[in-house]
Amino acid sequence: MTTPQDIIRPDVLAMTSYPVPDATGLIKLDAMENPYSLPADLAERLGAHLAGVALNRYPAPRPADLLAKIKRKMQLPDACDVLLGNGSDELISMMSVACSKPGAKVVAPVPGFVMYEMSAKFAHLEFIGVPLRPDFTLDADALIAAIDEHAPALVYLAYPNNPTGTLYDDTDMARVIEAASKSLVVIDEAYQPFAGRSWMPRAAEFDNVVVMRTVSKLGLAGIRLGYMAGRPSWIMQFDKVRPPYNINVLTQATADFLLDHLDVLDAQAADLRAQRAQLAREVAALPGMTVFPSAGNFLLVRVPDAAVAFETLLTSRVLIKNVGKMHPLLTNCVRLTVGTAEENAHMVAALKKLAPN
Ligand SMILES: Cc1ncc(COP(=O)(O)O)c(C=O)c1O
Incomplete structure (x- = not known):
């Protein structure tokens, strides 16, 4: 008789699945989703558009029209090719697989997006996290020293970073790109709609840079679509490890339709920035709370006790993320997704319950 214990990798046996809490009945402010849905008339027209999709056919593996439209609408450089992923999670996974030569390493600032490390481990890459400074700015010297020491295959720079919200200094970014001349630097712009700055216009300028984005934070987390722009020589290699039909027909058709209505999503992002x-301002005015500057659709906040804050908000039906145990630098930190004005008011009212009387 065979059991999973006989077959599965020991490190996988020891893991737990990625935790996603049940948000039923809660105000969901834990995952940086856009709280707005599409206007009813647009949703109706999208429905009619999707009704015409051939569900009996496999999706186009490299949908030329959609790729061209993404390039045009998202203003990607002409010299770049584009690779699509089932969320940028899948792009990260593809890069990890494609780079997993024996002994290959990944370097990224920490605390950072957890999938860089998880995906590296899945593909047997060694992950080296380089701590940010206590104010969550980039320690470029330490990062460059780690790059020199480890000669990593991949260096991730989330611009801005999750869960800190930091938008790294552009001079530091340029120094890291230069120092990582023997690595591929992945600039992850998942939160670009809220950042106001981007490295995308320069994506083809360097021979060691790709720029990755997602439509998730823009309001389309459910369709799972990430895209990566870079020189054709890189995109061509990662495309080889892409599951052939990774972007389903409904996602392709939805993206194709909504790329003609980006003004709606852009207006929602502008509202969320405000x-x-x-x-x-409101959270910073509460006693005992420190709000860190954020260029994402979320705020990292240090509270007196992150576990108490999480539970207190939960009793007020607000689900946030307690990141206090993710990394020592994040002790007693929580991450609050920016919601609608009403949701935020509810969250602030709940946070007030934490204030000492
Ligand atoms: C920095 C960063 N990159 C990538 C992702 C993943 O995005 P996607 O929904 O496209 O998989 C996230 C999601 O939270 C993120 O924070």
Whole structure:
């Protein structure tokens, strides 16, 4: 008789699945989703558009029209090719697989996006995390020293970073790119709609850079679509490890339709940027709370006790993310997704319960 214990890798046996809490009945402010849905008339037209999709056919593996439209609408450089992923999670996974030569390494600032490390481990790459400074700015000297020491295959720079919200200094970014001349630097712009700055226009300028984005934070987390722009020589290699039909027909058709209505999603992002500023002001005014500057649709906040804050908000039906145990630098930190004005007001009212009387 065979059991999973006989077959599965020991490190996988020891893992737990990626935790996603049940948000039923809660105000969901834990995962940086856009809280707005599509306007009803647009949703109806999208429905009609999707009704015409051939569900009996496999999707186009490299949908030329959609790729061209993404390039045009998202203003990707002409000299770049584009690779699509089932979320940028899948792009990260493809890069890990394609780079997993024996002994290959990945370097990234920590605390950072957890999938860089998880995906590296899945593909047997060694992950080296380089701590940010206590104020969550990039320690470029330490990162460059780690790059020199480890000669990693991949260096991730989330611009801005999750869960800290930091938008790294552009001079530091340029120094890291230069120092990593023997690595591929992946600039992850998942939160670009809220950042106001981008390295995308320079994606083809360097021979060691790709720029990755997602539509998830823009309001389309459910369709799972990430895209990566870079020189054709890189994109061509990662495309080889892409599951052939990774972007399903409904996702392709939805993206194709909504790329003609980006103004709607852009307006929602603009609203959330304004909400972010207001939420930051209100939370910073509460006693005992430190709000870190954020260029994403979320705020990292240090509270007196992150576990108590999480539970207190939960009793007020607000689900946030307690990141306090993710990394020593994040002790007693929680991450608050920016929601609608009403959701944010509810969250602030709940946070007030934490204030000492
Ligand atoms: C920095 C960063 N990159 C990538 C992702 C993954 O995005 P996607 O939904 O496209 O898989 C996230 C999701 O939270 C993120 O924070």
